[in-house]
Amino acid sequence: MTVSAQGESIQNEVAYGIEYDWSNLDDDFDSLTGINLNEILSRTMLAATDAGLTLTVAQLSTGSSNIYVESAEDRTATTIEIDDESHSVWTRATDVTIRHAVLFDSALVTEWIDSSGSDPTGFDGYLSVDSENAVAVDVNMIEYLDDDYNLYGIDMDFSLASEVSVEYQMDAGLEGAGEEFDFALKFGTGFDLNVPEATAEWRLGEKAPFFPVVSTYEDVEIECADDAALTTSGSEADLKIECGTLEGDYSVSTGFTFDLSDIPTENFGMDAGLLDISISDEISSTGGWDTDMEDFLEADDDDDESDDHHDESDEHHHHGDGDYHHEHSGDDEST
Template identity: 40%
Template structure:
């Protein structure tokens, strides 16, 4: 299940971006007048469990409940929990400039074109928490207590921001002559894992307290130009 948790957000964010950008790639007839419009796609990550159930039929909460009930029958306590929150949003502002413009194609020839510009804004924030708590204790007559107590807590935070200005140039035959793109992207990840273990037996006790974490971030600023 942990693998699913890591890959699903990335796939859905990519799908949101592709869905929002899909009209950009379409080449339509040169418009009689310039147009301007807005559109976007949003996703609430608190709906992830219910959406997965609708798609796959797997109910995560029912699965946790069944596992915890099996643990009770086996004679030890087990608590499982997970929570995913956050949102992903992609917004596009698209405008057209049908006034005659001149650019050079790949061969260096001057070509008269008109342009379509899309201002794309992506904001993604995801917070995921998971917890495992289990314990067992047994005392027999004339002996010391024997048991264990284990707590595991995992947290992950992911942030992605993208600002992109994309302009495509088309001629009167509706052929794509070139495109310009300015891109600014920032990615941040923060992950933490805490493990607390207590083992007891034969009058002795062993404690393990382990905490680790990792965080990283990077930014990309890029300008690109394509000519056909």
């Protein structure tokens, strides 16, 4: 399967995106629910002060989430080869970029002392929780279309890098009867999932008028068949397509870490650091696939049918035997 192109003629360029700044989380939560978290924390600390207890609670969120989509049609004359037969097409490229990185920090500091007796009695403590998660996704999709917006195939490149980590740290002390006892603990865990590269290439057995049919009719049934055909009745359409083949390859890795340290084992008559633990592991895999698209869709249908939470009211949903159903209201544009 080969693709060749000559010249350049870009049309219908579209770009849009959304962004969220996580430092606005408290204000947005207040606007949506009417609950002011900072005011609740302030009142809690004042109540503790009235009770003779020193208490400081703080929390902070930073980072951002971004999704950007860019799409453009390249009307350059291009040929795509399917089953040793060349077809004249042009391409539409769509790039999806997702970037997400957030850090949540929380801390609690408290202290209470009773100095009324001959020996002071009290306690103090510190607790912090830090959570970090990051996701980066890149998707590049190329559709092969003719001047009537018939679809011949799709190429897709995909990559993913993600990481989640949480760290807890606690330090506490007790004092009374002339004795002191201190306790500390640090615990951290992390998980990552990465897909450095994944590619997929879908070639239909025959051109399919997906976009013209979906934009013209309100109720569309789409299913795989040996012979392509289109049957219409009023606002309904039954589209049979030669689903063709799907092939691709991938590489994926996943790993985790677990750390436990700073437990004062010496206070319990054990050697220092005896309970310190550090565990990590990573698994990676590479592979590929080459299958009939109809078999791929039927396998997906079987998974949907076994899902007890399948929603029959979904706008797009699968049916048995590789069927698809599409409904829309209003007039869609095929472009």
